[in-house]
Amino acid sequence: MKSPRGYWWTTASTTRRTARPVIIATSPAPSPASIAPIAPSLSGPDGSIVCSERTVPYDLLVLALGSITNDFGTPGVAQHCHTLNDADGAQALNRTLITRAMAVELGTQARLSIAIVGGGATGVELAAEIHHVIGELRHYGAKVVGEQLDIAVIDAADRLLSTGTAEMSARAAQTREQRGVRVILNRRVTEAREDVLVFDNGDTLAADIKVWASGIKGASACITDALPAGKRGQFPADATLRSIDDPNIFLLGDCAGCTDANGHPVPSTAQAARQQAITLAASIGLLLVGKPPLPFVYRDRGTLVSLGKAKAVGSVAAFWRADRVHAVDGAAAKGMYASLYRLHQAAVLGWPRTLAVIAADTVSRAAKPSVKFY
Ligand SMILES: Cc1cc2nc3c(=O)[nH]c(=O)nc-3n(C[C@H](O)[C@H](O)[C@H](O)COP(=O)(O)OP(=O)(O)OC[C@H]3O[C@@H](n4cnc5c(N)ncnc54)[C@H](O)[C@@H]3O)c2cc1C
Numbered sequence: 623m624k625s626p627r628g629y630w631w632t633t634a635s636t637t638r639r640t641a642r643p644v645i646i647a648t649s650p651a652p653s654p655a656s657i658a659p660i661a662p663s664l665s666g667p668d669g670s671i672v673c674s675e676r677t678v679p680y681d682l683l684v685l686a687l688g689s690i691t692n693d694f695g696t697p698g699v700a701q702h703c704h705t706l707n708d709a710d711g712a713q714a715l716n717r718t719l720i721t722r723a724m725a726v727e728l729g730t731q732a733r734l735s736i737a738i739v740g741g742g743a744t745g746v747e748l749a750a751e752i753h754h755v756i757g758e759l760r761h762y763g764a765k766v767v768g769e770q771l772d773i774a775v776i777d778a779a780d781r782l783l784s785t786g787t788a789e790m791s792a793r794a795a796q797t798r799e800q801r802g803v804r805v806i807l808n809r810r811v812t813e814a815r816e817d818v819l820v821f822d823n824g825d826t827l828a829a830d831i832k833v834w835a836s837g838i839k840g841a842s843a844c845i846t847d848a849l850p851a852g853k854r855g856q857f858p859a860d861a862t863l864r865s866i867d868d869p870n871i872f873l874l875g876d877c878a879g880c881t882d883a884n885g886h887p888v889p890s891t892a893q894a895a896r897q898q899a900i901t902l903a904a905s906i907g908l909l910l911v912g913k914p915p916l917p918f919v920y921r922d923r924g925t926l927v928s929l930g931k932a933k934a935v936g937s938v939a940a941f942w943r944a945d946r947v948h949a950v951d952g953a954a955a956k957g958m959y960a961s962l963y964r965l966h967q968a969a970v971l972g973w974p975r976t977l978a979v980i981a982a983d984t985v986s987r988a989a990k991p992s993v994k995f996y
Contacts, residue, residue: 704834723764
């Protein structure tokens with residue numbers, strides 16, 4: 623089914639996810655400019671319909687569809703690699719990791735080799751987290767797997783965290799190597815097979831678990847017959863975040879392809895999405911009273927990457943001067959990393975509920991196992 627403009631929202635997967643497009647009707651107009659069709663909401667293991675197809679009239683539409691994994695058409699990635707784009711993907715990886723670790727403990731498998739394709743923040747943090755999880759398994763009686771673990775992080779660039787500073791890259795590589803993680807640089811993966819990754823020079827790397835953490839593209843593919851998508855599957859927008867193809871549509875986050883009002887490209891990060899949301903909320907208020915939307919200016923507040931339970935590395939802009947960037951490292955950086963998460967929760971939930979969540983998390987950490995076994 624198509625709307626007058628031909629947009630069609632679908633559930634992004636056939637699992638329990640429900641379709642919830644971000645739709646803002648700016649006024650109770652009797653004859654709205656457009657209608658957004660929404661696919662049925664499915665639930666339960668049998669995919670039963672909770673809410674059937676429906677339409678939402680709108681004058682102004684905000685699309686914040688996020689992104690999906692980009693395998694750049696690399697053969698075998700969809701079949702043989704885990705991805706981390708959503709909770710389902712992360713849970714599937716966790717289950718495979720625990721199952722394979724048990725196989726090593728029970729002696730049905732000699733070693734556990736894990737290859738992570740992509741040495742950006744996601745790949746580096748994942749290597750740290752897997753190392754930590756396998757270490758924690760010792761407390762549950764797993765004595766062997768920690769000694770038989772081989773984690774490799776592969777990147778086509780000549781350093782890890784290639785979009786960060788050289789200092790961050792060096793610190794990340796040093797910490798990975800100290801923990802026995804192999805770092806393979808200047809190598810492009812051209813194919814994933816059941817048990818190996820194939821490199822551009824024909825070499826192969828055997829891996830029981832392969833994770834593709836190498837790129838994203840805008841989630842434009844989740845809408846069929848949609849707005850024309852541009853580079854990296856993102857919908858092109860101008861510096862006010864307005865679609866260049868439809869003046870009634872605004873875009874934010876990973877699905878928006880735009881440069882800011884100063885001509886700087888906007889990265890696909892939560893930091894940028896949050897800033898865009900704040901600008902857009904103000905712009906919608908202005909549009910309602912017939913004024914033009916605000917230009918979006920991206921302010922890079924810095925980057926923090928977790929390197930383990932007690933360490934992180936990054937560069938952070940000074941609060942008083944955004945152009946003055948400070949390198950941060952070690953436990954102090956980890957403290958900042960943890961507080962950023964809490965600040966984000968506070969922005970979404972407010973401080974009273976965030977404090978309640980912090981208290982609940984503290985109790986739950988003491989009561990629950992430190993590794994998720996399901
Ligand atoms: C593993 C991982 C780690 C990351 N770590 C960081 C980090 O440390 N710092 C950082 O700044 N960024 C990080 N990012 C990036 C960050 O998560 C994204 O940039 C940010 O979430 C983008 O926000 P968004 O609102 O555009 O999209 P999302 O947060 O992805 O939200 C989009 C939502 O739209 C829904 N949706 C999609 N299509 C449809 C449809 N057709 N109908 C209805 N709903 C739909 C999706 O299900 C999703 O819930 C990370 C990303 C990943 C994958």
